[in-house]
Amino acid sequence: MKIANFSIKQYDKESLLKANEQFGHELTFFDTRLDRHTTALTQGFEGVSVFVNDDVCAECIAQLAEGGTRIICTRSAGFNQINLEAAEEHGVTVARVPAYSPNAVSEFTVGLILTLGRKIHRAYNRVRENNFELDGLQGFEIKGRTIAVLGTGRIGAEVIKNLSGFGPHILAYDPYRNPEIEDLVEYIDDVQEIISQADIISLHMPLTPETYHIIGPETIPHIKEGAMIVNTSRGALIDTAAVIEALKDGKIGSMAIDVYEEEGDIFFQDLSDRVVRDDVFSRLLTLPNVLVTGHQAFLTDRALLKIAVVTLQNFSEFEGSGFVATAVTQKGTRGG
C-alpha cells in the first residue's frame, strides 16, 4: 500500500523501514505534522499514519477521503487527536497500536516518581557544578506511602505491578476492575475519596470528555496536602493553570509530567534557541517542585519496533481483508 507517514523523526523512520522488510509497503515520510494545512500532501495515498500531536480534524478527514485515503493508523495507543465521527461519516477506517509496550511507559512513570521524590534531577545539576551541598535534597520513601492509580488498564496495571515491589499501599480508580491486579490494590469508586488519601496520584486513564481536567479546580481542594501528581497519560487530564496555583501554595507538593495539554506546539522539536510563547508552560518550568519531560515515556527500542510492526500490519490487514483487528472505526463503523 502507498502510505504517507506524518510527524516522522529519524527513530520512527529507522524502525518503520526495518519493520517494512516483512510487509513491503511503499512508505513516504514527512517530518511535518498532519493538519488541515498539510492535508494536500496525502493526495493519492491510500494509507496515512500519524502520531499523537497531529490534528486529524473533520475538515482534514473530509479532504483525506476525497484524495483517496481509506485508512488512518495512529502510531500510538491514544487516538484523541483523530475526529472519529468524521472518519465514520467518510468511511475511513481508523486503527491504532493498543499495547506496544505498556512497560515502557510504566517504568518511565516509576522513574519520574523516584527522580522527583528523591530530587535526583536537582542533585544531577548541582554535582555538575561541583556543588555537593545536600540541603534541599531531602526526599521521601515510597514504602508505606499511599499511591492512587487512576486508570488500571494496560499501563496502570504495569505501574501497580512495578510499584508493588516498593511496598506502598495502592488505591485504584477505574470504572472497570482489572482482575490482573485486583489483589495488589484497593479499588475505590469515588475520585474525591481516592485523591484525598493519596501521597502520590498517578494518572493512566485516556483523555475523554469525562476525564478532561480531572485534576482541576473541582478536585484540587480534595487532594491530600503536599501530594505528588504524576501524569504520563495525556496532558489535558490536568488543568495546568489551576495546578500551578496549588503548587505555589503547597496544596500540591510536586508534579512530574511527560505530557502537557498544549504540548502540540512545543514537544518533539528543538526550541532551545527560540522563545516558547506559552506563559503557563514557561511558569511551570520555573517551579523547583516540577519535573517535565517531553512525551518520551514510550521511547524505547522495543516499543518503537512494536509500534512500527503493528502499524504496518494494520495497513496489511486492511489491504488483505478490509478488517483490522485494532480498528477504532471500521469502514465507518465504530469498533472497540
Ligand code: NAD
Ligand atoms: P488502556 O485503554 O489499556 O487503559 C485505560 C484505562 O482507563 C481503562 O482501564 C479504562 O477503563 C480506564 N478509564 C477510562 N475512563 C476512565 C475514567 N473516567 N476514570 C478512570 N479510569 C478510566 O490504555 P493504556 O494503554 O493503559 O494507556 C493509558 C493512556 O496512556 C493512553 O490513553 C494514552 O493516552 C497514554 N499513553 C502515553 C504514552 C506516553 O508516551 N506518555 C504512551 C502510551 C500511552
